[in-house]
Amino acid sequence: MSQHEVTQTLDVKGLSCPMPVVKTRGAVDDLSAGEVLKVVSTDSGSMSDLKGWADSTDGVSMLDQEETEESDDTLFVHYIQKE
Amino acid sequence: MSSNADAPVETATASVEDLQAHVETLEAELADLREAVDDDGQKSMTIIATKGTLDMAYPPLILASTAAAFGWDVVVFHTFWGLEILHEEKSKNLKLSAVGNPSMPMPNAVAALPFMDNVATSMMEKKIAENGTATIEELIETSLDMGVDLQACQMTIELMDYDEDEFYDGVTTGVGAATALQHMADADVQLMI
Numbered sequence: 124m125s126q127h128e129v130t131q132t133l134d135v136k137g138l139s140c141p142m143p144v145v146k147t148r149g150a151v152d153d154l155s156a157g158e159v160l161k162v163v164s165t166d167s168g169s170m171s172d173l174k175g176w177a178d179s180t181d182g183v184s185m186l187d188q189e190e191t192e193e194s195d196d197t198l199f200v201h202y203i204q205k206e
Numbered sequence: 207m208s209s210n211a212d213a214p215v216e217t218a219t220a221s222v223e224d225l226q227a228h229v230e231t232l233e234a235e236l237a238d239l240r241e242a243v244d245d246d247g248q249k250s251m252t253i254i255a256t257k258g259t260l261d262m263a264y265p266p267l268i269l270a271s272t273a274a275a276f277g278w279d280v281v282v283f284h285t286f287w288g289l290e291i292l293h294e295e296k297s298k299n300l301k302l303s304a305v306g307n308p309s310m311p312m313p314n315a316v317a318a319l320p321f322m323d324n325v326a327t328s329m330m331e332k333k334i335a336e337n338g339t340a341t342i343e344e345l346i347e348t349s350l351d352m353g354v355d356l357q358a359c360q361m362t363i364e365l366m367d368y369d370e371d372e373f374y375d376g377v378t379t380g381v382g383a384a385t386a387l388q389h390m391a392d393a394d395v396q397l398m399i
Contacts, residue, residue, distance in 0.1 A: 137338040141272040145348055148275035165338075180276050181247070 127186055127202045130158035136165045136198070143169045144176050147203065151183055154205040159186065162201040173201045182206050250279040251395040254386060258287030260300040260330060260342070266399045267291070267345035273395075274352035281393075282349075283386040285359035288399075289366065292358050292373045297342050302327045350376040357381045 133150045135143045143164045150160050162173065170188055177185035186202040220228075251273045255266040266282050273280045290296040304310055304317035304326040316322065334341065340348070350356060357378040363370065370379045390396045 138340070139338045141268045141275070141345075142338075142340055142348075144275045145271050145352070148352070176272075176276060 127159050129161040132161045134163050139166050140168055144172050151205055156205055158205055160203045164199045165196055169199050177203055248279060249394045252389040252393040253282045254398040255282055255284045255288035256286050258290035260302045263291045263300050263342050267349055270354045271345055271349045274354050280354045281389045283357045285362050289358055289362050292356055292377050294374050302330045346374055
């Protein structure tokens with residue numbers, strides 16, 4: 124498990140492209156500088172999409188990404204920091 | 207190469223004041239050019255949406271909302287059948303064409319039967335719901351919330367006898383090809399869908 128101090132968690136389970144990125148943008152806008160957003164998705168495409176979004180968007184950085192199992196679902200978890 | 211050979215002579219004869227003035231002029235020009243090219247680093251995208259079938263309504267809206275999430279300045283100019291995407295009532299009833307689509311699991315002769323478009327559309331809508339894919343209405347509301355400028359071509363509005371009240375709140379009307387071109391000329395990404 125990640126040891127990042129999470130300020131807020133965004134649950135986008137069951138949603139597919141483009142909603143994980145779009146909802147992450149909205150959630151990041153509500154954070155203050157330095158705070159960390161944890162995004163939990165079931166969309167395997169979110170691994171590449173959220174990394175790409177964070178890398179080319181000013182003011183955010185992707186701290187960590189991990190895959191975990193929850194009952195029958197594979198979860199894709201992202202830790203994004205607002206700079 | 208004679209101009210290169212002449213250059214040192216000119217430099218030698220120019221006064222320090224002349225050179226300083228020249229450097230200042232060049233620096234000012236460079237600053238102007240940097241400003242023109244840089245534009246605060248903000249990217250922009252213009253999409254021309256021309257299709258009104260369910261499958262063709264998705265790509266412009268998905269790209270537009272995602273680009274807005276990147277902080278880009280986004281304009282989607284809707285013209286001809288693309289206008290149906292912005293039409294509040296019609297956008298909820300966009301159809302998939304069963305005919306002439308090799309990806310459909312049925313031969314064209316069957317696809318051409320009455321109501322086959324409705325069958326294909328229902329199948330697609332069921333898949334969309336099962337997959338957690340957003341509806342067209344959700345994508346439009348999301349795009350507008352994020353500041354995407356959804357524009358409805360004025361000429362097409364009149365051609366199709368639409369009323370401006372029939373479009374989603376927040377849709378820009380009263381715009382034409384010149385407005386679209388102006389955005390395209392300044393945009394980093396231009397797409398016609």
